[in-house]
Amino acid sequence: MTPDLQAEGARRIEAHAIKAEPGKTESGGRAAGFSRVAAAPGEVDITHGRILYLEDVSVSFDGFKAINKLSLDIAPGELRCIIGPNGAGKTTMMDIITGKTRPDEGTVFFGSTIDLLRYKEADIAQMGIGRKFQKPTVFEQLTVFENLELALKTNKGVKSSMFFRLDSVQSDRLAETLHTIHLADSVARMAGNLSHGQKQWLEIGMLLMQDPKLLLLDEPVAGMTDEETARTAELFLTLKGKHSLMVVEHDMSFIRTISEIVTVLCDGAVLAQGTLDQVQADERVIEVYLGR
Numbered sequence: 001m002t003p004d005l006q007a008e009g010a011r012r013i014e015a016h017a018i019k020a021e022p023g024k025t026e027s028g029g030r031a032a033g034f035s036r037v038a039a040a041p042g043e044v045d046i047t048h049g050r051i052l053y054l055e056d057v058s059v060s061f062d063g064f065k066a067i068n069k070l071s072l073d074i075a076p077g078e079l080r081c082i083i084g085p086n087g088a089g090k091t092t093m094m095d096i097i098t099g100k101t102r103p104d105e106g107t108v109f110f111g112s113t114i115d116l117l118r119y120k121e122a123d124i125a126q127m128g129i130g131r132k133f134q135k136p137t138v139f140e141q142l143t144v145f146e147n148l149e150l151a152l153k154t155n156k157g158v159k160s161s162m163f164f165r166l167d168s169v170q171s172d173r174l175a176e177t178l179h180t181i182h183l184a185d186s187v188a189r190m191a192g193n194l195s196h197g198q199k200q201w202l203e204i205g206m207l208l209m210q211d212p213k214l215l216l217l218d219e220p221v222a223g224m225t226d227e228e229t230a231r232t233a234e235l236f237l238t239l240k241g242k243h244s245l246m247v248v249e250h251d252m253s254f255i256r257t258i259s260e261i262v263t264v265l266c267d268g269a270v271l272a273q274g275t276l277d278q279v280q281a282d283e284r285v286i287e288v289y290l291g292r
C-alpha cells in the first residue's frame with residue numbers, strides 16, 4: 001500500500017476507534033497495536049484501517065453487468081449503510097464478499113492480507129464474515145436457546161458437535177447474546193412462535209454466537225413493525241464498534257437513525273457516498289432513487 005493509503009488508514013482507525021479495551025477483543029487489540037505490520041495467523045490484519053476492501057469488482061450475468069467496477073471499503077468497527085434502487089447490485093455485492101458469486105474481475109480483501117477470492121463460501125464464514133439474508137432462517141421447531149446453541153455447533157463440524165457441551169465462555173456469550181437481541185425472557189419459547197421481528201433478532205443472535213468480525217445484513221427491517229424497527233436500530237448501534245457492519249436497507253428513517261456514512265449503489269457501482277443528508281441532496285441520487 002502507498003504511504004498516503006497508510007496515512008488514510010491510520011486516520012480511519014482514529015475516526016472509528018474501537019472502544020474495546022486493548023486485549024479484551026481481537027479488534028481492540030489490533031487497533032491498539034497499530035504499529036504492528038503483520039497479523040497473527042487467523043487474525044484479520046486491519047493495520048491499514050480497512051476490514052473490507054473492494055476494488056474494480058465486476059460481474060456479468062448473461063452479458064448484463066450486475067456489478068460494474070465497484071470500489072468500496074469499510075473501516076473496522078464501522079456501521080456502513082448501503083442504499084440504492086432495486087437491481088443496483090446490493091445483494092450481488094454481498095454474494096461476492098461471501099464467496100457465493102465469483103466476480104469476473106477485481107479485488108476483494110478482508111483486512112489487508114486475506115484475498116477473499118481465493119476462498120470458498122464456508123471458509124469465508126469461518127473467517128468471521130457473517131451474513132443475514134432477508135428472510136429469517138431460524139429453526140422453527142427448536143427453542144430460542146437451542147437455536148443459539150446450534151449456531152455454535154454448526155461452526156464446529158459434525159464430529160465435535162456430537163459431543164458438544166457449552167463451555168463457560170460460550171455460556172457467557174449465549175447469555176450476553178440473549179440480552180443483546182432482547183430475547184432473554186424468551187429462551188424456552190419455540191422459534192416458530194416468535195414474531196417476525198423476533199425471528200430476525202434471533203437469526204442475528206445466531207450470527208453473533210460465532211463472534212463475526214464483519215456482519216452483512218440485507219434488508220434487516222423489511223416487514224418489521226415500527227417498534228421492532230426502532231429496537232433493531234438500537235441493536236445495530238450496540239453492535240457497532242465491536243463488529244463491523246454493512247447494512248443494506250430501503251427504509252430511510254431507519255438509515256437516518258443508524259447511519260454515519262451512506263453509500264449509494266446504482267448500476268453496480270458507487271453513485272455517491274457521504275452522510276445521509278449529503279447523499280439525499282445529491283441530484284443524481286434524487287434522480288435514480290429518492291425521487292421515485
Ligand SMILES: Nc1ncnc2c1ncn2[C@@H]1O[C@H](COP(=O)(O)OP(=O)(O)OP(=O)(O)O)[C@@H](O)[C@H]1O
Nearest residue numbers: 061062065066084085086087088089090091092093
Ligand atoms: N444469479 C443471477 N443471475 C442472473 N442475474 C442476476 C443474478 N443475481 C443478480 N442478478 C441481476 O443482477 C442485478 C442486481 O441484482 P441484486 O439482487 O444484486 O440487486 P439489489 O440491489 O439487491 O436489488 P433489491 O433492492 O431489489 O434487493 C439485477 O438485475 C438482477 O436481476
Ligand SMILES: [Mg+2]
Nearest residue numbers: 090091092218
Ligand atoms: Mg437485494
